Amino acid sequence: MRRWGPERRADGRVRFHLWAPDRSAVALKLADGGSLAMTRDEAGWFVCDAEAAPGTRYRFDLGDLQVPDPASRGQAGGVHGWSVLPAPDRYVWQHDDWQGRPWREAVIEEVHVGLAGGFAGLAEQLPGIAELGITAIELMPIAAFSGTRNWGYDGVLPYAPAEAYGTPEELKALIDRAHGLGLMVLLDVVYNHFGPDGNYLGAYASAFFNPDAHTPWGAAIDFDAEPVRRFFIDNARMWLEEYRLDGLRFDAVHAIADNGFLDAMADELREATTGRHVHLILENERNDADRLAPGRFDAQWNDDFHNTLHVLLTGEREGYYADFADRPTEKLARCLAEGFVYQGDPSANRDGARRGKPSGHLSPTAFVSFLQNHDQIGNRAFGERLTVLADPDRLRAATALLLLSPQIPLIFTGDALGSRSPFLFFTDFHDALADTVCEGRRREFAPFAAFADEQARARIPDPNAEATFAASRPKPGPDAADWRRLYRDLIAIRRRAIMPRLDGARGKAADLLGDGAVAARWHMADGAVLGLAVNLGDTPVSFPASRGETLFTLRHPGAPASFAAWLET
Known part of the structure; x- marks a missing residue:
């Protein structure tokens, strides 16, 4: 079986x-001027051996x-x-x-x-992250992309860490230092499409x-071809084995639309990493609970949790929030008790x-919940965070719900600092492609009432401007110390009272208490019952x-913007 990438042989x-x-015909060209013809086999693989340091x-x-x-x-x-x-x-693991x-x-x-200052810059921030009680960092995609600034979802060379972020050795040092602090490192990988600049595969x-199957990014990747399947499975194995990552988050697998490939990949990754904890997480708009059966994928990002809370916190109803605008309190209750809305x-x-x-039979830990992430902030025209959009007291109550729910919590960089900095969509394209991306970004918001006219859309920041990237660096908010204290206290409670009881936990009930107010209970693994109640509405409840x-x-x-958590043992 052919493998992608260079392979050092026993003879050196x-x-x-x-x-x-x-x-x-294909030739291997070396930067020192050498060139070697490669041999083609019947499957279309070209191979040659060379002396190369x-x-x-x-x-x-x-x-x-x-x-x-x-x-x-x-x-x-x-x-x-x-x-x-x-x-x-070259790198010696510590x-x-x-x-x-x-x-x-x-x-x-x-x-x-990139916003953290590259691999070395992020490594310097790890002690503060660990001190907060965070146990895992999830890196947005780091595969090589065009230019020096990008969210990472425009990657074209999935095996190569982005040159702008640092060397492979610096990435390993980041992961190694995280492990020394007790932090897991997860990586977001994109196997559903390639970026628009630098992909030569075609x-x-x-x-x-597959020219007959289309995605928002063009022709779909054809996972029926064995070399294609190996390209991505080998890539996942590289991150887990060579870089010793603790898990992968697979971006937008609904655009892959090949469950057989997903399951086969998960099976091989599990077999290749026995003896240690490795976590596989999906982003899947299909809410496919079958993929979350024990043994393959640990969890799915639960957009339903975010969307429901966002409607309750902001009152916004346009776009995909329309699906959550009708009876959002009922939807929150269902989300807490059963996972998916x-x-x-x-x-x-x-x-x-x-x-x-149906997802009610799944463990709460099969769902990753969040109030914010890169998509939900950055896909807004001006990248506003909830600290700007929502009442601060209600946001604190929602934060307590997030961190003390049995579902796995995820926060976005800057959340624990009460940051009010935007997180904008940014790229580093040039010439015609830059114009196309900028125009496309502004056209995307034309259906929204606030951007119905061209003059309003012109105010949307240019993704390619360096100032757009610079503005997205999270800065502490004016009440940063209070937010950090709240996060640290809530995570400490979670670590002491909830984490040890999570394996085998199941939803018990969720009740409507009033408009925007819900109480939920879960049977925990040791027989205890965890109860949470939140009121995000305007009227007091009991x-x-x-x-x-x-x-x-x-x-x-029971007051507006209140929250309570208790444990019955």
Whole structure:
């Protein structure tokens, strides 16, 4: 079975591979001027062995075009430049005995490496993250992309850490330092599409794509082809094995639309990483509960939790929030008790199409909940956070609900500082592509009432402007110390009273207390009952009486913007 990427042989030589079924001849070109013809087999793989030391720069010569290795482990000069032969043994791991942490202990902070100052800059921030009680950081995609600024979802070389963020060794040092602080490191990977600049696969391997299946990013990737399946499975294995990451979050798998591939990948990753805790998380608009059966994927990002809370906190009803504007309190109750809100129900935002499958039988830990993430902030025209959009007392109550619910909580960088900085959509494209991206971004908001006229849309920040990127760095809000104290206290309660009881927990009931007010209870693994009540409405309600230990209260129980948590043992 052919593997993607360079492979060092027992004799010290390096074997280079390229799957180029559309080509009859390919040569390996070295930056020092050398060139070697590659041998083609019947499946379209080109292979050659060469004397090459770590750090050697190379690319593939197709005759009319020179391209980087699609499985390049590092780039010099960007995604159009030279691929760099790795030195896999150069980094010496300091925490070789790290085995990870169980999923029940996950409290995740999503971070953007570029805004944090690259791999080295983020490594310096880890002690503060760990001190807060966070147990995992989730890196937005880091695969090589065009330019120096990007969310990461425009990656084109999935095996190569972005050159602008640092070297592979600096990435390993970041992960190693995190492990020394007890932090897991998760990575967001994009296997559903490639970015618009720097993807050369179509020039020599058109079979990589299915022209009859379309996604928002163009022709869909064809996972029926074995070299394509191996390209992504090998990539996932590289991150987990060579970089010792603790898990992967698979972006927008609804655009992959191949459950057989997803399940086969999960099975192989599980087999390859036995003996340590590795976590596999999905983003899946289909709310496919079948993918969350024990043994393959640990959890799914639960947009339903966010969307319901966002409507209750802000009153916004446009776009996909329309699906949550009708009876949002009932939807919150269902989300707390059963996970998904949409479990086969018709979606108005999808022209009445049904979405989701029943999820009430799943563990609460099968759902990653959040009040904010990169999408939910950055896909707003001006990137506003909830600290700007919502009443601060109600936001604190919602934060307590997030952190003390049995579902796995995720926060976004800056949340624990009460940051009011925007998180904007940013890229670093040039020329015609830059104009297309900017125009497309503004056209995206034309259906919204606030951007109905062209003059209003012109105020939307240009994604390619460096100032857009700079404005997105999270700065502490004016009440940062209070927010940090709240997060630290809530996470400490979660660690003491909830985490040890999560395995085997099940939803028990969720009751409506009034407009915007809900109480929910869960059977925990040791027989205890966890109870939470929140009032995000304007009218006082009566919270259930607690017959056990009070874990936390916010404001007078039952008052607007109040919260209570208790444990009955």
